[in-house]
Amino acid sequence: MTTKLTASGVEGSAEDALRLLTHSGARLVSIFGSVDESGAKRVYAIAEVNREYRIVNVAVTGALASVTPMCPAAAWYERELHDRFGIEIEGHPDLRPLVYHPADYTFLQVQGVGVCELPVGPVHAGIIEPGHFRFSVMGDTVLHLEPRLFYTHKGTETLFEGMSVLKGTALAESVSGDNCFAHAVAYCQSVENAFGISVPPRGRAIRLIGLELERMMAHIADVGALCGDVGCVVPAAYTARIKESLLQASARLIGTRYWRGTATPGGVRRDISAENAQRFGEVVAHAAADFVEMARIILDTPSVLNRFEGAGILSNEMARDLGAVGVVARASGVRMDVRRDHAYGHYRNITVETPHSQHGDVLARARMRIEETRVSARLIKDALKELAAGIVCTQVPCDGSAEGFSAVESPRGELLYWIRIRNGRIARCHIKSPSFQNWPCLPLAVAGNISADFPLINKSFNLSYSGCDR
Amino acid sequence: MIFDIVKHSLSSPNVLVPVEALIFNAEGSRMPDVRSEALTASIARRVVDVCGTAALAIDEAEGRSTLSLDYGKCTGCGQCIEAGEGAFIAAGRVACGVGRQALVSRWDIEGGSEIVGEEAVLTVAAREIRAIVGGALNIRQVDGGSCNGCEAEIGALTNPYYDLERFGIHFVASPKHADMLLVTGPVTRNMAEAVKRTYAATPAPKLVVAVGACGCSGGIFAESSEVAGGVNSVIPVDGYIPGCPPTPAMLLTGILRVLGRRR
Numbered sequence: 115m116t117t118k119l120t121a122s123g124v125e126g127s128a129e130d131a132l133r134l135l136t137h138s139g140a141r142l143v144s145i146f147g148s149v150d151e152s153g154a155k156r157v158y159a160i161a162e163v164n165r166e167y168r169i170v171n172v173a174v175t176g177a178l179a180s181v182t183p184m185c186p187a188a189a190w191y192e193r194e195l196h197d198r199f200g201i202e203i204e205g206h207p208d209l210r211p212l213v214y215h216p217a218d219y220t221f222l223q224v225q226g227v228g229v230c231e232l233p234v235g236p237v238h239a240g241i242i243e244p245g246h247f248r249f250s251v252m253g254d255t256v257l258h259l260e261p262r263l264f265y266t267h268k269g270t271e272t273l274f275e276g277m278s279v280l281k282g283t284a285l286a287e288s289v290s291g292d293n294c295f296a297h298a299v300a301y302c303q304s305v306e307n308a309f310g311i312s313v314p315p316r317g318r319a320i321r322l323i324g325l326e327l328e329r330m331m332a333h334i335a336d337v338g339a340l341c342g343d344v345g346c347v348v349p350a351a352y353t354a355r356i357k358e359s360l361l362q363a364s365a366r367l368i369g370t371r372y373w374r375g376t377a378t379p380g381g382v383r384r385d386i387s388a389e390n391a392q393r394f395g396e397v398v399a400h401a402a403a404d405f406v407e408m409a410r411i412i413l414d415t416p417s418v419l420n421r422f423e424g425a426g427i428l429s430n431e432m433a434r435d436l437g438a439v440g441v442v443a444r445a446s447g448v449r450m451d452v453r454r455d456h457a458y459g460h461y462r463n464i465t466v467e468t469p470h471s472q473h474g475d476v477l478a479r480a481r482m483r484i485e486e487t488r489v490s491a492r493l494i495k496d497a498l499k500e501l502a503a504g505i506v507c508t509q510v511p512c513d514g515s516a517e518g519f520s521a522v523e524s525p526r527g528e529l530l531y532w533i534r535i536r537n538g539r540i541a542r543c544h545i546k547s548p549s550f551q552n553w554p555c556l557p558l559a560v561a562g563n564i565s566a567d568f569p570l571i572n573k574s575f576n577l578s579y580s581g582c583d584r
Numbered sequence: 585m586i587f588d589i590v591k592h593s594l595s596s597p598n599v600l601v602p603v604e605a606l607i608f609n610a611e612g613s614r615m616p617d618v619r620s621e622a623l624t625a626s627i628a629r630r631v632v633d634v635c636g637t638a639a640l641a642i643d644e645a646e647g648r649s650t651l652s653l654d655y656g657k658c659t660g661c662g663q664c665i666e667a668g669e670g671a672f673i674a675a676g677r678v679a680c681g682v683g684r685q686a687l688v689s690r691w692d693i694e695g696g697s698e699i700v701g702e703e704a705v706l707t708v709a710a711r712e713i714r715a716i717v718g719g720a721l722n723i724r725q726v727d728g729g730s731c732n733g734c735e736a737e738i739g740a741l742t743n744p745y746y747d748l749e750r751f752g753i754h755f756v757a758s759p760k761h762a763d764m765l766l767v768t769g770p771v772t773r774n775m776a777e778a779v780k781r782t783y784a785a786t787p788a789p790k791l792v793v794a795v796g797a798c799g800c801s802g803g804i805f806a807e808s809s810e811v812a813g814g815v816n817s818v819i820p821v822d823g824y825i826p827g828c829p830p831t832p833a834m835l836l837t838g839i840l841r842v843l844g845r846r847r
Contacts, residue, residue, distance in 0.1 A: 265778070284804060
């Protein structure tokens with residue numbers, strides 16, 4: 115007999131949580147803390163076993179034994195528990211502050227004759243988000259990289275608390291702006307799951323179109339930026355142009371360039387007309403064809419291949435140990451995709467191809483993005499062709515109490531929202547961001563490369579600072 | 585090969601948007617405007633209630649009720665347009681690159697008219713920079729803790745549709761090379777020191793432009809204890825560009841207006 119998984123999961127001991135996370139074939143999804151009305155602390159651990167999410171919750175009465183030595187993917191989650199919830203973690207290999215920035219922070223030092231430290235950031239040279247990177251180098255070679263992030267920590271999860279369920283969507287959109295629609299949909303689905311609401315088929319299809327378009331735009335921009343980083347500027351400009359054509363098409367179709375203000379619990383806020391849908395489909399098809407041609411040329415250029423190939427390798431073992439998600443995982447041979455493994459919304463009605471590679475280098479990640487753009491364009495085409503008739507949104511009760519969670523495959527990978535609602539107001543909202551999961555992979559991929567390749571390798575991961583820092 | 589790329593690129597039509605089509609254009613930002621003749625007291629109360637960032641407020645003074653709309657707080661969520669029964673519409677034009685007070689519009693609720701505020705005056709630094717560099721400008725973009733939505737749109741300014749370089753404006757890698765800091769927010773507690781130091785490293789005369797609802801006012805994050813506030817809570821600001829995020833057209837308008845290149 116199977117029982118439906120509730121958002122709280124099974125109540126258990128710290129040993130039960132450890133057993134879940136180290137279960138053969140288990141992948142850590144998230145660990146987070148929560149304080150209830152009486153001030154009691156509880157830790158939730160979510161893992162995926164055999165394509166099923168499993169949750170264990172543990173009452174915190176004293177110090178918890180660290181699971182990091184057995185499950186390295188837990189390292190940052192436990193540091194966050196320590197920082198934000200004041201939970202003592204015993205036996206953690208590195209409990210330095212992660213989220214907050216005390217003045218006396220010390221970086222890990224690599225010692226030896228000829229080792230230099232290169233500090234970079236938090237203000238970087240390009241139009242990008244802030245973060246600090248401390249490189250320990252010997253000549254050109256990076257021996258160790260320590261990222262120090264959370265410069266964009268905005269206390270977002272706390273800010274959700276007390277908000278009405280409907281207003282929470284706008285905050286979810288501002289967790290990671292370039293993936294705002296994935297965040298909005300993940301948030302809305304968690305509310306819908308909590309209250310058992312089903313979204314009308316037309317609303318589900320419009321969400322799929324938005325999600326796949328967001329993925330296309332992210333991947334196209336990333337491939338262009340990779341070219342820019344190896345001095346191949348014409349394709350960089352050309353891909354920026356393709357992305358802009360999709361942004362403008364979005365503004366015409368739905369009213370905003372990045373689909374902000376579109377998703378709402380129960381469905382979407384705006385319908386699309388048949389005429390607009392057709393014009394939009396034409397722009398997407400044209401952009402996809404243009405990009406495929408551009409990508410073919412890029413991957414035929416020896417000077418590009420020379421820089422992409424073999425740079426920043428993340429091994430399959432590292433990706434598994436650190437619970438990597440998204441393009442980063444798939445490029446290192448970890449076949450996972452929330453759209454396929456935990457199908458949601460309109461993805462339940464279709465089959466999604468999930469390209470993967472074994473190489474784990476910059477080239478593999480670039481190829482994944484190119485392949486996935488092609489897949490996304492096809493999914494949009496199919497969804498537009500078979501767009502169901504009817505309403506796009508159902509009413510959501512605004513005053514109930516419930517708990518729910520939901521995962522979506524954002525352009526950066528598995529994104530999960532976990533929400534507790536009390537009388538229509540949010541009591542706790544946890545965001546498992548794919549970037550939080552993937553950032554610890556980056557230093558492993560960079561070690562042994564030359565420091566001049568760091569921007570390229572970093573770009574091939576394209577992680578969100580704000581999504582990670584929240 | 586690179587020749588294929590150049591050939592491919594040259595065979596594509598020119599997509600450059602003329603400057604006249606960009607200036608003041610707020611299309612795609614979903615920021616609201618008010619049709620004052622349709623505004624009633626009950627609509628005003630309802631929109632204030634649905635506004636997620638307290639951008640809309642009713643002021644009662646001297647027996648007169650006015651509705652104020654602070655574009656510096658507005659995220660363009662569209663709730664007021666949905667609840668406003670036709671009194672709220674998507675704005676065609678939004679003021680960009682103006683002082684903080686000029687971002688606030690007011691309407692007389694009973695009288696059915698807009699209350700016109702003061703004209704923005706060019707700052708001393710803007711006049712000095714114009715005198716030195718003419719129309720050209722070097723911008724250093726600084727992320728004070730944003731969600732990266734503003735960065736995505738600022739990045740779009742350099743694409744072939746907007747081509748910021750045609751105005752003699754470019755982005756530089758160091759604050760030491762910059763005339764203007766284009767700062768997004770909200771400025772987080774963890775970034776406040778870095779923003780101050782970046783400002784200190786920029787040679788005078790220098791301009792600071794706060795970008796986005798969060799840069800202007802802290803936006804949706806204004807109430808967070810982890811956030812210092814808008815950009816002006818840590819460094820002096822010469823001009824503000826509203827929006828969540830501002831569209832490339834709004835960004836361009838704001839940059840040119842702060843310089844006094846557009847009225």
